[in-house]
C-alpha cells in the first residue's frame with residue numbers, strides 16, 4: 597500500500613493516486629506528491645539550511661529603495677526560512693544597516 601500524503605489544500609487523508617498526479621476527493625485538488633512534502637532549503641552549494649543558521653551573502657545584492665547594496669561577504673545571522681510568497685525569496689532575516697530583508701537561498705552560503 598502506497599503511503600500518500602494528505603491533501604495540501606484541505607488536509608484530507610483520502611487522497612488517491614491517478615498515475616503521476618494525486619487527487620483529493622474531498623476538495624477536488626490535484627497535486628504532485630512533491631508539493632506535499634516538506635520544503636528543503638539549500639544554499640548555493642547544496643548545503644541544507646535550517647532556521648537560526650548564519651549565512652554569508654555570495655554576491656552584491658541591490659536593495660530596492662536603498663542607496664547602497666548588500667555587499668558580497670556580508671554575514672547574516674539567525675535566518676528564518678519561509679515559504680516564498682513570490683516563489684523566490686525564501687529567507688527572512690535582518691541585515692545590519694538594512695533591517696528586515698528577504699533573501700534567496702541561491703545567493704547565500706552557509707556560514
Ligand SMILES: [Zn+2]
Nearest residue numbers: 603606620623
Ligand atoms: Zn483536499
